[in-house]
Amino acid sequence: MSQRQEKREAHSRSAWRSHLGAYGFMAPAGILVIIFFLIPVAIVLYLSVTNLASSNFTSDLARMEFIGLKNFRTLFNDQFARKIFFNTIFYVLVTLSFFNVGLALIVSLLTTHIDRNAGFFFRALWILPRITSPVVYILIWKRMMAEAPFGIINQFNEILGQPTFNYVSTNPWVFVVLVNGFIGVSFGMIIFTSAIESIPRDLLNASLVDGSSKLQRIRYVILPLIRWPLLFVVTYQTLSLLTSFEEILLLTDGGPGLYRTEVWSLTAFHRALSNYFGNAQWGYGSAFAVLLVFIGVVLAVIYMRVFRFDELVAEPRVEAL
Amino acid sequence: MSSKLRLALVFFLLFGLLAGAGLAQDSVSITVRCKASPPEEDWRCNSFAVVEEQVEAELGIDIDLNLIQDNAGWGDYKNEFVLASEAGEAPDIILSGHEDIGAWAPAGFIIPLDDVIGMHSEFDDIVPSLWDSHGYAGQIWGIPQDAEARPIFYSKLLLRDLGWSEDDIESLPDRVVAGEWTFADMLATAEAAIEEGIVDEGNGWWHRPSNGPDFLYYYFGHGGEVLDMEGNLVVDREALVATYELLGGAVASGVLRSDIIGLDWNEVWHPTVAQADTVLFAAGGTWNWPNWSINYVADKGGDEFLFENIGLTLIPAMATGNAITLTHPLTYMISSGSANPDVALELIAAITTPEHNNKHAIDSFHLGILNAQLESEAYANNRLLSSAHYMLDHTTALPNHPGWNAWSNAYFLGIQAVETGEADAAGAADIAIAQMQNELGDGIAVR
Numbered sequence A: 001m002s003q004r005q006e007k008r009e010a011h012s013r014s015a016w017r018s019h020l021g022a023y024g025f026m027a028p029a030g031i032l033v034i035i036f037f038l039i040p041v042a043i044v045l046y047l048s049v050t051n052l053a054s055s056n057f058t059s060d061l062a063r064m065e066f067i068g069l070k071n072f073r074t075l076f077n078d079q080f081a082r083k084i085f086f087n088t089i090f091y092v093l094v095t096l097s098f099f100n101v102g103l104a105l106i107v108s109l110l111t112t113h114i115d116r117n118a119g120f121f122f123r124a125l126w127i128l129p130r131i132t133s134p135v136v137y138i139l140i141w142k143r144m145m146a147e148a149p150f151g152i153i154n155q156f157n158e159i160l161g162q163p164t165f166n167y168v169s170t171n172p173w174v175f176v177v178l179v180n181g182f183i184g185v186s187f188g189m190i191i192f193t194s195a196i197e198s199i200p201r202d203l204l205n206a207s208l209v210d211g212s213s214k215l216q217r218i219r220y221v222i223l224p225l226i227r228w229p230l231l232f233v234v235t236y237q238t239l240s241l242l243t244s245f246e247e248i249l250l251l252t253d254g255g256p257g258l259y260r261t262e263v264w265s266l267t268a269f270h271r272a273l274s275n276y277f278g279n280a281q282w283g284y285g286s287a288f289a290v291l292l293v294f295i296g297v298v299l300a301v302i303y304m305r306v307f308r309f310d311e312l313v314a315e316p317r318v319e320a321l
Numbered sequence B: 001m002s003s004k005l006r007l008a009l010v011f012f013l014l015f016g017l018l019a020g021a022g023l024a025q026d027s028v029s030i031t032v033r034c035k036a037s038p039p040e041e042d043w044r045c046n047s048f049a050v051v052e053e054q055v056e057a058e059l060g061i062d063i064d065l066n067l068i069q070d071n072a073g074w075g076d077y078k079n080e081f082v083l084a085s086e087a088g089e090a091p092d093i094i095l096s097g098h099e100d101i102g103a104w105a106p107a108g109f110i111i112p113l114d115d116v117i118g119m120h121s122e123f124d125d126i127v128p129s130l131w132d133s134h135g136y137a138g139q140i141w142g143i144p145q146d147a148e149a150r151p152i153f154y155s156k157l158l159l160r161d162l163g164w165s166e167d168d169i170e171s172l173p174d175r176v177v178a179g180e181w182t183f184a185d186m187l188a189t190a191e192a193a194i195e196e197g198i199v200d201e202g203n204g205w206w207h208r209p210s211n212g213p214d215f216l217y218y219y220f221g222h223g224g225e226v227l228d229m230e231g232n233l234v235v236d237r238e239a240l241v242a243t244y245e246l247l248g249g250a251v252a253s254g255v256l257r258s259d260i261i262g263l264d265w266n267e268v269w270h271p272t273v274a275q276a277d278t279v280l281f282a283a284g285g286t287w288n289w290p291n292w293s294i295n296y297v298a299d300k301g302g303d304e305f306l307f308e309n310i311g312l313t314l315i316p317a318m319a320t321g322n323a324i325t326l327t328h329p330l331t332y333m334i335s336s337g338s339a340n341p342d343v344a345l346e347l348i349a350a351i352t353t354p355e356h357n358n359k360h361a362i363d364s365f366h367l368g369i370l371n372a373q374l375e376s377e378a379y380a381n382n383r384l385l386s387s388a389h390y391m392l393d394h395t396t397a398l399p400n401h402p403g404w405n406a407w408s409n410a411y412f413l414g415i416q417a418v419e420t421g422e423a424d425a426a427g428a429a430d431i432a433i434a435q436m437q438n439e440l441g442d443g444i445a446v447r
Helices: A003-047 A069-076 A080-113 A117-130 A134-145 A152-159 A172-197 A201-208 A214-225 A229-245 A244-253 A265-271 A282-306 B005-021 B043-059 B074-086 B097-107 B121-125 B128-134 B155-159 B164-170 B174-176 B183-195 B213-221 B237-252 B265-275 B288-295 B303-309 B342-352 B355-362 B371-375 B382-393 B405-417 B425-443
Strands: B026-035 B061-071 B093-097 B152-157 B233-236 B281-283 B310-313 B330-334 B443-447
Touching: A003 A282, A069 A282, A069 B425, A080 A117, A080 A172, A080 A229, A080 A265, A117 A172, A117 B330, A134 A152, A134 A172, A134 A244, A152 B164, A172 A229, A172 B005, A172 B152, A201 A214, A214 A229, A229 A265, A229 A282, A244 A265, A265 A282, B026 B043, B026 B074, B026 B097, B026 B342, B043 B061, B043 B093, B043 B342, B043 B355, B061 B342, B074 B093, B074 B097, B093 B097, B093 B342, B097 B330, B097 B405, B121 B342, B155 B164, B155 B183, B155 B303, B164 B174, B174 B310, B174 B382, B183 B237, B183 B281, B213 B237, B213 B405, B233 B405, B233 B425, B237 B405, B237 B425, B265 B288, B288 B303, B303 B310, B355 B371, B355 B382, B405 B425, B425 B443
Parallel strands: B026 B061, B026 B093, B233 B443
Antiparallel strands: B093 B330, B152 B281, B152 B310
16 A cells, blocks of 8 residues: 555544544434434325324334325315415414514513513513413413403403404404414524623624614614524424414314314324324325425525525634634 | 241241132233213213122132223324224223224224123113114124213293293103204294394304214204215215205304304303303203203202203204204223223123113213113103103214214314305305315215
């Protein structure tokens, strides 16, 4: 072996050794992703091409009957699939923009611009919906919204001589978005607040010295500096909302009427896991879940492109200088 | 203590243990899972505890009985059994709706009982018509636990306000049976009550606020069928349209609320109907009565208040001309994973007696399943049961078929469509039929 080759091999070994640490650090997260994402996706993908139901249920993959794309054909021929799809888009867009990102950002900015203890108190209040059990949380909402004489809001309406309403029936989307939005605010609020708090004071003070108003400081200093947390919250919360359904299940169960508040993940649950008369359709429900995974992955890639993820995770230029 | 004495003591101890083990009765473990709402339905599971010693003595074995009473939603309850069966951890006895036979029998989760039913004379006395809803593929797969009727509850209080005499009110069930007072009469009475301001618009008649077996009797009442002679799923378009016309028409005339589906059972439906002062007619189930008595009108006198202000009758005749109801018997099924199916069946036989079933029937207002029970003093003298038992002569039942869930979900979609005004009756029928055809393919015939 020539000296040159020996050198090259030694270099390669040293490069592998130097990367070993990085792989080691990534391994726990990688293993978790494989166990809790890749393997379940593969299983759901397989279930979606079978006719698995309670009436032929088995956990043995080899015994499941392969039916090709029949479930997907049934899904695309379903007269309500389009409605449920657009319900999902509406629900995610409205909840995300008004609450999970919009209100979260406003609460963070407001509570970081007032007395520190007061800010802490208000943020703690906003965390309450998140830490309350979903069932208890929805019971509280249901008790508030119930029709007269049972609901609290309607009791006030009666006292004030106003007409009473069955709010779940008349304004289901308003309450579905409010119920989920109040929970969603806390996540973005915590991330944004910590990001704002970590901006060097020098930068914030310098902008004031330069004559900027508080609004200008938010627009030109704070928001650009929290772009990375914004990307993270938008991406994470989009995917979270896409798959969340438990509050809708407990509040409206997708109704009233013809799938008025039914979202895609709730349909997957209804088909695969929950049916009043039993005989759940695991295979068909999995077809809904597979499409949800596909949409989630596509959206994640789009977000990374739009927010220029590569640049955000690049070496910090300040330290590089 | 000398070493010899110690040795002798150890010897006797060991001998005693071995002898004890040899003489001890065989011990078998039996797990029973029951869907039951406490406290009125506790006997569904608790009866097994009462007969445990009796069965132990009869079989000469020691039974390690594990009773699990569950009040989960039906969907979750049924899935639990499916998953547990596949995991090899299913209970020996599962109590569920008879329609589950249609899914669990072909899946192999429960065992057929034809060959062993004859070994227990207790089963000979079961009301013959109840066996009809326990069959699948020519075999019997469960033992009836109870029966019930789904009647119309009428407010005597509001009918009095409407000018009905006590005779009119008390004779209503008989007039319904005779076909003299029909569903059309019921709707007309409700409309009159609204016009006279006795009830608010939408409170003339309430049906259940969520999907469930009741809705099928409107379809049956219009001559519809779910299974053909060969046991295949069918849908009758004419009956479907007529059913949706009835429901949509009731909303249009102001008798029925357009938002009835989605009302909360416990927050709104039960507390409102039980008071008897708001809703004129309500389609419910016999078991609602003890629930109302215990949970909603106990402070007003419980049963006495209900007897004074609420009556129950069959569903008045629709197009077929016959008053009907629907029975949804719960059934004890034996898991195919049970190591001791013979002991499980012995336990079920031991509680299938008038003495034990009466306790459940009286506490929960479910109808009896045994002929002897109907003649027993406790049952015959019970005011509630005696006022409803005749309904079993006019009953219908759900089909046992794997495609029933797809059929019923599509049927319910049509109901939602027509009641919320999102489709007319013909449009709702189109929606339901398209949904059935999409999901059942060749498995459904449209007539």
